[in-house]
Amino acid sequence: MSPADDFTLPADDDLSPADDDILPGDIYVTDYKAGEEYLRNHNSIENILKQLENIKDSWKSIPFNIAVTGQSGSGKSSLINALRGLKEEDVGAAQVGEKETSSKYCSYPHPNHGRFIFWDLPGVGTDKFPQKTYMESIHASRYDFFLIVSSGRFHSQDIWLANEVLKQKHKSRCYFVRSKVDIDMKNRKRRHALEKDTMTDADLFLNFRVEMTSDILKTLHNPNINIHLFLVSSHFPSKYDFEDLQLQLLEDALNIKRLLITFGMTSLTKRLMEHKRNALRLRQREIALLSCKSENTNVEVVFPCSIMHIQSEIKFYKEQLSLDTEGLDYAASSVGLKSSDLRKKVEMKSVPTMSIDSLIKSLNELYRSTYANQSYLTKQWRYYIRYDMIALKTIETFLQGQLDQAMRDTENLIDFITNMKESSVV
Structure with a gap:
């Protein structure tokens, strides 16, 4: 047996990343353990490299599906484009319009990662998608996450969908997304200026969040439930809660799918870029x-x-x-x-x-x-x-x-x- 065939990495220079290098629940934890098992059974340099080649891009082959649902004109298509890093006029962008452009559900793959797919779904209770058969019609078990989008108050149909999602055996996660927040904030600032109110923009935004959260909890009839609410503007992804929404998706994803979201999200924000740097360093x-x-x-x-x-x-x-x-x-x-x-x-x-x-x-x-x-x-x-x-x-x-x-x-x-x-x- 040659020295190379009995090769092991020095203990102080282990392949596994240090604890402070690991994103919470990162995919690398699972992959390196698999690599160690493979190494014990196939103890050679060539086999190590073969395993590393497979690990390096394994995240690209993992399917990840996000359902984006809401009523006509709620801003679903603009949100999908913003999450994919596309403008309305770009090739492959979701069609944007005030009238219902999604009488059937449509899939929009990430431009660089074909297994990372956003689904534009009609809201609950339309003629073609009544509440009674909604979950079956949209193939609800397909999705990892549900984004329930509204440009106004969330209604009983939205709350019904959230409850149905949370009942599913495979435990999809559900998020309320209040869209077009830039318009709301502009109106609120104008109104408070007329009233000669001295509230700051941060205070106005906080009040806005409290109002929206209270409305949802009242409709849920459960004031103690922990809901995920994000106030966003698809036209200003560096403002409001857009970055928080992306990071929440990243945090809540199953370990094995976390790299796909890390490398798939495109917003130009410092916290997201820091996650990307950590993943690239590994x-x-x-x-x-x-x-x-x-x-x-x-x-x-x-x-x-x-x-x-x-x-x-x-x-x-x-x-x-x-x-x-x-x-x-x-x-x-x-x-x-x-x-x-x-x-x-x-x-x-x-x-x-x-x-x-x-x-x-x-x-x-x-x-x-x-x-x-x-x-x-x-x-x-x-x-x-x-x-x-x-x-x-x-x-x-x-x-x-x-x-x-x-x-x-x-x-x-x-x-x-x-x-x-x-x-x-x-």
Whole structure:
């Protein structure tokens, strides 16, 4: 048996992420335990890599369905588009209109993740979807979450649906979403200004929430039940409760589906981006392992390494943190700028596309620097296990640097857009 066939990672450098690296109930916990079991039964480098390749993108194959239901004109379609990161005029966007555009239920897959689907459902009690057969007609057991949307008060039909959802054996979760809140807040501020009231916007919003919660609890006839209510505007996803809604979906998702939501949500908000960074950071060891042992290696690099895996991961960082062409175009359009002008104004440091030559040069310099700082034993270790631990450290450090810079650019982008929008408000 060769040393490589008896390979085990050092105990102080375990594949499992540290406790403070794990999102609550993260998918990685389950996957790494499965990986450890696989390793015990198939103790070789090649089999480890095969398992890692399967784990890395396993979240893409997991189905996730969100039902969005409500009466005509409640803002369902706009909400679906906002949650998918699309504008009304984009290809694949849900049709928006005041008259009923969903006389039957329609599916809207996430533009980048086909198994992540939003379903636009008619409200309860329409001619084609009466209350008596509603749950059966919409195939209620299909959905992980229900978003009950209203642009006004929630009615008895909405409350009936919430109760029916909570009765289901598979325990779907249900959320009340009050839409078009920007219009309500504008009207409330105007009314209080006429009355010469000194209430702040935060106080007005809090009162609004208390009123809506009270109305729902009265209709439920149960003042002690814990309800999830979110006041949102699909036109202003960085304001009100839009971010809280996304993070609540993330928190409540089953462990195995949490990564799909993390990588599927697209709102440009700091808390969501922090979740994305944590999830991306947990992938770095996998990418390093896959890159070091890939047969498709680049001879220009001073250590065996596949540039392909590293390039692909950097591209994924930018897609997730809204720094790719599509993300920047969307952000720029929200403040009336061209993406090239936006990049200059934000003073972004991350390179739009890193050339192979630049990537190889950076990796070689970092490897030499990392190698020089290692102990003699660590340097010799790589000759016995056919696996260069210094190369692993080099790739992980390089990816972390790329992720940190991308995150700084994203945070600056969010601050810039927020300031632009706030300064444009009269």
